[in-house]
Amino acid sequence: MAWSILVLSGVLEAVWATALGRSAGLSRLAPTVVFLLALVASMAGLAYAMRTLPIGTAYAVWVGIGAVLTATVSMTSGGETVSLAKILCLLAIVGGVVGLKLAH
Structure with missing residues (x-):
């Protein structure tokens, strides 16, 4: 379960990074909202995965x-x-x- 959440969180990292780039310095509302929601969800998923996975592996x-x-x-x-x-x-x-993943 932790690996699935971690992969989803990695995908959400790409979502928030892309939204941040498209937000024009957080001045455009829609990309800014997507950025904030994806950021929170991505970090929460990473934190959840780190409960059972080693921090270095999970973060990398x-x-x-x-x-x-x-x-x-x-x-x-x-x-x-x-x-x-x-x-x-x-x-x-x-x-x-x-x-x-294979080494874990």
Whole structure:
């Protein structure tokens, strides 16, 4: 259960990071509300997962999922350039996250 909550929380990290970027410095209402709700839910899920998972593993997985998804959203929406190097680095993060799960 903790792993499922952690993965969902990592996805919500990408949601709040993307919403923060689109909020124009918290000046646009809708993205700001999405940012705040996703932030609270993401942190609550991370805190729940840390009850049973080691802090280092939980945090690294949470950040890894959020970082990969945020970068992917940015690249697919045209906000960031796509390159082979970026894709390979993102795949390395995914490999690290999977490795942490398998090592647990």
